[in-house]
Ligand SMILES: Nc1ncnc2c1ncn2[C@@H]1O[C@H](COP(=O)(O)OP(=O)(O)O)[C@@H](O)[C@H]1O
């Protein structure tokens with residue numbers, strides 16, 4: 001089987017956790033332990049988020065008095081691909097001796113007139129109490145929005161159209177390479193009328209890009225790994241309950257928050273509706289169990305879809 005896995009940026013750097021390298025490398029190790037099992041049996045493509053990390057780099061660059069201004073978000077996105085891609089690459093190489101592994105700087109095409117440029121929605125950086133977030137927004141010209149009980153900076157997040165390096169990724173996967181790519185949803189770029197690429201100021205949702213890539217690479221399964229074991233109904237209320245096996249039709253009838261579970265649900269629904277294959281959302285350390293249908297929220301075209309066919 002060909003399997004694509006998206007690792008959450010917040011799962012790699014948990015809300016409230018200090019953004020040092022060491023805890024993130026430890027979280028990568030947890031993810032890679034569960035991914036190595038998959039790589040032994042399947043073709044594997046790994047994407048990852050970068051929301052918390054790109055915010056750290058943005059703050060660093062904004063605080064550097066040597067610079068005439070902060071680095072733009074396309075450049076910061078590429079930096080996070082290098083940093084997180086390196087952590088995943090090394091952990092996979094150590095876990096899978098003899099297997100070829102590659103981490104690729106990847107660009108994702110978006111539309112220059114995407115309405116998302118006028119309505120920032122992608123959470124980046126750390127969480128703040130409301131008062132502090134609003135003060136920082138006034139001082140730095142940020143937009144901030146609530147993220148659960150906290151507040152966070154948001155930046156535009158246009159819809160991913162295509163991963164520029166798709167053909168190269170397909171070739172590497174066919175050659176048996178485990179490919180780490182499209183980190184942070186891919187560096188956002190637009191193509192001008194002459195066909196030239198230019199970066200734009202945005203952070204793309206990695207779950208939506210993973211869905212686009214999963215379709216283009218004809219993946220058989222799409223897993224989103226994050227910090228919750230299952231998607232919940234009535235999340236955050238006393239009535240909350242875990243969703244086990246479900247369909248896009250059932251999921252689309254439930255409202256999920258934008259910027260966190262919303263894009264994940266949209267990404268898995270889109271993949272299942274378009275391909276008729278299975279997708280799932282679950283915890284970072286349970287990849288193999290999620291793929292065999294014994295953990296996570298499993299999304300299939302119909303409720304009677306035979307889960308054992310993913311084995
Ligand atoms: N209905 C829901 N079920 C489960 N988790 C939810 C739901 N709605 C919102 N969430 C939140 O979504 C978070 C995962 O999204 P996010 O932090 O963006 O993940 P990541 O960065 O790992 O991709 C969970 O930690 C949880 O707080």
Ligand SMILES: NC(=O)OP(=O)(O)O
Nearest residue numbers: 009049050051184206
């Ligand atoms: N770019 C992106 O979707 O990052 P997160 O997974 O950290 O939100």
